[in-house]
Amino acid sequence: MTMSTSAGKLTWRQFLTPAHFLLAACLIYAVWAASIGWHNTVLDFIGFRQAQTGLTAYFMVGRPPSLAYETPVVGPPWSIPFELPVYQWIVAAIITLRHTPMDETGRAVSLVFFLLMLFPAYRVLAWLGFARGHRLLALAIFTVSPFYIFWSRTFLIESTALFFSLCYLAAALPAVDKPTPGRVTAALLFGVLAALVKITTCFVFSLLILIYLAHVWLSQGRDRFRPTVLGRPALLCLLLLGVPFAAGWSWTRFADEQKALNPIGRHLTTSAEVMHKWNYGSFEQRCTLTTWGAILAPGHYALGHGGVLAVALLALAFARRRWRPVLACLLVYPIAPLVFTNLYWYHEYYSFANNVLLLAATAISLIALLERGGAYRLLGEAGVAAFLALAIWRHQDYYLPIQSCNHEELNAVSRTIQQVTQPDDVLVILGCDWSSEVPYYSRRRSLSIPCWLNPSLEKVPGYLDMAPPYHVGALVVRTGGEHFDRATVEETIRKAGFAVQYHRADEEFEVYAVQRAR
Secondary structure (H helix, E strand, C coil): CEEEECCEEEEHHHHCCHHHHHHHHHHHHHHHHHHCCCCCCCCCCCHHHHHHHHHHHHCCCCCCCCCCCCCCCECCCCCCCCCCCHHHHHHHHHHHHHCCCHHHHHHHHHHHHHHHCHHHHHHHHHHCCCCHHHHHHHHHHHHCCHHHHHHCCCCCCHHHHHHHHHHHHHHHHHHHHCCCHHHHHHHHHHHHHHHHHCHHHHHHHHHHHHHHHHHHHHHCCCCCCCCCHHHCHHHHHHHHHHHHHHHHHHHHHHHHHHHHCCCCHHHHCCCCHHHHHHHHCCHHHHCCHHHHHHHHHHHHHHHCCCHHHHHHHHHHCCCHHHHHHHHHHHHHCCHHHHHCHHHHHHCHHHHHCCHHHHHHHHHHHHHHHHHHCCHHHHHHHHHHHHHHHHHHHHHHHHHHHHHHCCCCCCHHHHHHHHHHCCCCCEEEEECCCCCCHHHHHHCCEEEECCHHHCCCHHHHHHHHCCCCCCCEEEEEEECCCCCCCHHHHHHHHHHCCEEEEEEECCCCEEEEEEEECC
């Protein structure tokens, strides 16, 4: 039996190569590994951010899309946008149409985008000139990465952002070689989407595009211009790099304008001191080994073991033909952490954007051995087998315990809140920073007072005084931090003109149901 291709006839035996079976096996393993703990809460790792994404998606369900979307965690007005919520819109649309559970839907959409990443990655590998079997082998290496398996099953936008950024790269590289209107338009569309969904991820891949642009132009010598208008270097650079970042900058301005309408949100704008320090960190932070140990650790998890990259680069010394793309990956990898140091230091998932470069460098180095043939091919095959074994071991050793543990700490307080409040009531929350965890699982809007605003009992009357149509239904106090005497809290609430009823939710949370006195 044969199948037709543009190059002629291809037999099924030629089509179903060992590389196809290996990739299929790796995909099955990745989906299985990601499914562990599928029905657990999203509080397994960095629940603060996962719950924030979930809260945004929850308040989109059944509503038309809006650019000034709600993330109702720091009081009215509720819009404090960060990224263009493509991921959240998709999650909300599925739940609206199919009535699927929230946590599982968020995980499923994230995992699907992880699998979709294989298509633009395949296009990039084809552009690099790898044979079909070697492209599939590289995809298998990416698919079993324990870091990507874990973070692609979380309620986060990371896989969506990386998908659009890889599409941007896959479209832009051929556009540099031959800048036809169709190719440039495709690169522009994906570049704009990538920048709007997550500018820090788009930044990583724009650097790869910039490096290739510089390489092509320098290799032309004095011939700086191509026959077509799109071939002019300045215009091509402006289109491929300038337009996406102009779109990202415009979105950031819009998002900051929306945040500035909120008394707490104005502290979350990109120019605010709190966010500037949070995003970029300090010079001293960049100069400490502790910082870089934390930043490089996710790369260790992505590869199964940090020594894998060193061995792969040693292999490249015997097969130097592929050194350029490997060098580009290694040059770009540390740049984003150098710029957004605190984000990469504090949040492991930020390395979702650049750990793929370590995997690419490893895969390309091993495939270079396979391409050389002979004894080098055997070394390359052994290297691939070792990588797969280490990756599976690392997931079982590090991520499996995280996935298997179902964090239900907020169940009691969420149930209590739902029992003593109405769906339209607002929560005032003290002691949880501006975390969305309690509002998300309570399915309520909230005014969660950030720790950097120094919440205190004396300020409670101001917190409770909310303008119509919103009204506070409960004061939630986390007792793990500053202790608030129950009698004093109740007296403060009554003096503010509210009736109050105390509920002890669990060892960590107290709930004061409040209702404005008539």
